[in-house]
Amino acid sequence: MATPLEQLISMRNEAITRLWEHKYTTATRISVGAATCEHAAGSKAVWELLAHIKAGGGLDGVHIGQVGCVGRCDMEPMVEVVRAREIPAKYVKVTPEKMRRIIEEHIYGGKVIEEWTLNE
């Protein structure tokens, strides 16, 4: 009988394998802030836009997910974009309009919109 720790380790390895298949191997990942504070600041609209694009067949090969808040109340809603071999970019005060431009310029164009990222 495996010890609890051994069981946990194999459970973790399975979890990592699952995550790897669905998320980590995706070249681009978008994480939208999703806590009460983020929702109040308007992150739901950003999430719905992404889900809508995804449902319509867009954002192919892009993983969209949600995270809790990192504590930057004054900068919410926050959206993180991680692309392979790039430093993660945290966009602040994101609106659906801004999100569209981030998709155009950063996700597809490969160019970070510096002035919208967290810098302090």
Add this chain to the structure above:
Amino acid sequence: MSKKNHKHRVVAVCLGPSCRKKGGQALFDNLKVEIQRAHLSESVEVVETGCRGLCARGPVAHVYPDNITYCRLTPNDATRIVQGHLVSGHPMEDKVSHADRIANRSFRLFGDARFFGKQLRLTLRNCGVIDPENIDEYLAVRGYEALAKSLTGMKPEEVIQAMRDSGLRGRGGGGFPTGVKWNFAATQKADTKYIICNADEGDPGAFMDRSAIEGDPHTILEGMAIGGYAIGAHQGYIYIRAEYPLAVKRLEIALEQARAHNLIGKDILGSGFDFDIEVRLGAGAFVCGEETALIHSIEGERGTPRPRPPYPSVEGLWGKPTVINNVETWANVPVIILDGPEWFASIGTADSKGTKVFAVAGKVRNTGLVEVPMGMTLREIVYDVAGGVEGGRSLKAIQTGGPSGGCIPAQYLDTPVDYESLKGIGSIMGSGGLIVMDETTCMVDVAKYFLEFTMNESCGKCTPCREGTKRMYEILERITSGRGEEHDIELLEELGETVKFASLCGLGQTAPNPILSTIRHFRDEYVAHTRQKRCPAGVCTQLITYEINDACIGCGACARKCPVKCISGETRKLHTIDQSKCIKCGECFAACRFDAVTRS
């Protein structure tokens, strides 16, 4: 175990100049060979990275997604990393960099933004990082490993000893040593014992618990299960307010997933230990954050406190020994078990170990949630982490501990944040509210604001609190409306001390703190309100008058802004304010571009 279970890891070896010189290249080459030999080439990637800033401890390597940093490696360690860690899943403990494990991760995720650079996120380590609704993400960052470790190789007494060695103290505000509390409950002879998580966060402007639960609910469950194992409890309750619907939802999802993985429930991970958790909703009464009132509320009784002793660890929920800790305390438990009590005790000051989460609000540039090591000064928190006072104004005071805490004036900014230091200057650590006030804040008004809150939230069971807060509020009301007398200040002090001394529970015992601390540090403002009937900060509306002086050019901007139309005058001529109609809103003061409207 099959090889399939060990897919997909990245080993990042630093090949910066320093690490390369110390043997980093040979390590890199050896790793590649070893991985090939273990037939892991398809699932493990070895990559080189630039300098990670740990040159003194090089060569270093980082394993993703476990987020384990190894330091002081030699080329021969390649075999141990591959065979021990990647094949068997046991990290090479003696070379794991404990000091930088979590700090590294913050850097990777947040860059070197100043806001994060000075923080040390232990309890918030996963907030904003993982998907809180997917247990896989928590498992991937060593989630539930602390629970498994406790169940595998530690006796309950050893878990309690680890808590004592760590020096962890209750984060709800009281600061009672957690290990001692657990030991009380563990040594009680009883057929049933309980664990409670106090998530009844009620301080105005505080949102530490909400954010922690919404961002990483599994940590709380794991901490509680470890606590249950340590004291011999099989049932836990999370008491949370119904006004946090998202946090409740995430807790329910997390519980369901944890049960499905046999991490909560019967015979956890085959260890024979049973532990289940139930979420209980509170209706949002502030007094229910007090432990005995909270217990009454869970029992279905009216949420009012009772005298202690007996303490809940002896006689708690349904008369059984109960350990009750708040959210942040529980979130610290897995960290201590996982990274060791010695490491935890190395953070902080002599009597306050670890970190503290603060909800920084008020007149500050970057409002938000921060977690800093104990012993950091208030100055560092306000200026380095939170970006300083808004609009470049000067800082007047900091209020910690919410309605139970006190105001700390600017001259104490270099006080280190720990339980004893804050107590020494008339405030408390509290659960983590931190409100920054600038020169435009009236301290009497602040005291009145907090007192109005505690007065409304007093449960009414004991007279000193029920009547005392009401009377103190009336005096403050009198002072701020210009009807105060100078002896009112002494009366407030006397009444405050009495309420503090005679009240039944923490609510009443701490309610006078905002008044007593503002009188202690800002007595001159109280004197100005009572003797000169003047509010120095210009906040108390009934004590200020707006007038128009000769600089007026008669542009009419103020008259157009006035909501009660009490400003009159011909165009290009001096305007006047009808004092009998003026509501002192300050719109004219803000509208005038010629400094012709004065406030006194």
